[in-house]
Amino acid sequence: MIECTRCGRVEGIKRAGFVRGQQRYFCRDCRYYFVLEKQAPAPRRRQTTIIDIARHLGVSPSTVSKALSGRQDISPRTREEIRRVAAELQYQPNLLAQGLTSSKTFTIGVIIPNIERPFFASVVSGIQQVVSPAGYRVMICQSNESHATEVANVQALVASRVEGMLICHSIETETFDHIARPFANGFPIVHFDRVCEEIATAKVIQDDFGGAFAMVEHLLQQGYRRIAILAGPEKLLISRRRLAGYQAALEKYGLPLEEELIYHGDFRPETARRALEQWENQRPDAVFCIHYGNAIDLLQALHERGIRVPEEMALAGFGDELLTALIEPGLTTIQPYPFQIGQKAARLLLEQIHHPESFVPATHVLKGELIVRGSSRKK
Incomplete structure (x- = not known):
């Protein structure tokens, strides 16, 4: 009153x-x-709504809604006052409610295994660089390498009415019903890096086979002959592809495949030490790690044992970041260009969102670059 x-x-x-x-x-x-x-608005414990603004000004909620959406049938003075009060009350639009009304939230979901890894941080940067100018927001979830968490993330993003999803699977993920169901219902999905072959989504992957082949060939050309590989889980697709590249390079140079030189791990730091223990009696003269982090772990373990790199054992890894160039000796790596992977995946998702009828899913392979440093170069 x-x-x-x-x-x-x-x-x-x-x-x-x-x-x-x-x-x-x-x-x-x-x-x-x-x-x-x-009067200064009282502190609020809940999000301000259109009804709150309407009560504050003594106007109808529909007038507030029209003013905030820029409708021209509201006088400029009223529109300006409503927007001023909305800012004063820290009003934020309810994106879910807008999506229910318009079927558009201009939000995409991204699921990655671990945001702390520089590779995935760079992928997300590439995604953001593409979708932000197109007017889309990014909702990021991480699975922490857990299949259960990944499933929950997918369900949460779909329930939040994101318009599409970019996903890199966790190490644990071996079944894909949580992806198959929304995709079958027309929900746009693009895989990147760790992908699912069972579902016909668009995919952006590294040249795992070619990069591994180039790395092992480099080691062979340096004169190393007993080359071990520190691989990932046997069921992980990228691990199988990089292992195939390793095998193909050995075959090209007429060298036998020695099963005892193949160690499957889970990318954790202790994996490198366990692999080194397995090779204790018949030490290889070079090791190719399919994950550069394990190569750094292995380098530390070799330093602790007084084994010189590369004089007594050469090292190389797949993947690159600043640390690989700063350690001593610098680590020979394959640079996979994660920023470009994120850009390509984002462009494919936007294309799928905007042109679902004409979009044709395909697998896109981005080649990396061999970067030779001191850990493998013979003096």
Whole structure:
């Protein structure tokens, strides 16, 4: 109830436009125009709604909605005042409600195994660089290499009405029903890096086979002959592809495949030490790690044992970041260009969102670059 500031009556009060951005009132009993002193809004524990703004100004919620959406059938002065109060009350649009109304949230979901890994951080940067200018927001989830968490992330993103999803699977993921169901219902999905071959989504992958082949060939050309490989889980697709590249390089140079020189791990730091223990009796003269992090772990373990790199054992890894160039000796790596992987995956997803009828899913392979450093170069 509005009370006249002169006579104190409330029955004859009506709104009379705005004066300098403030609501003006008129008292029909004493024929007096007045405005109310502004009061700071009380601290809020919940998100401000359109109804809150309407009550604050004494207008209808539909008027507030029209003003905030830029409708021209609201006077410029009223629109400006509503927007001012909305900012004062820290109003944020309800994207889910907007999506229910318009079927558009302009939000995409991204699921990665671990945001702390520089590779995935660079992928996300590449995604952001493409989708932000197109007017899309990014909702990032990480599975922490857990299949159960990955499934929950997919369900949460679909329930949040994101318009599409980019996903790199966890190490644990071996079944893909959580992807197959939404994809079969027309939900846009693009895989990157660790992908699912069972579902016909668009995919962006590294040249795992070619990069591994180039790395092992480099080691062979340096004169190393007993080359071990520190691989990943046997069921992991990228591990199988890099192992195939390793085998093909040995075959090209007429060298036998020695099963005892193949060690499957899970990319954790202790994997490198366990592999080194397996090779203790018949030490290889070079090791190719399909994950550069394990190569760094192995380098540390070799230093602790007094084994010189590369004089007594050469090292090389797949993947690259600043640390690989700073350690001593610098680590020979394959640079996979994760930023470009993120860009390509994002472009494919936007294409799928905007042109679902003509979009044709395909696998896109991005080649990396061999970077030779001191850990493998013979002096």
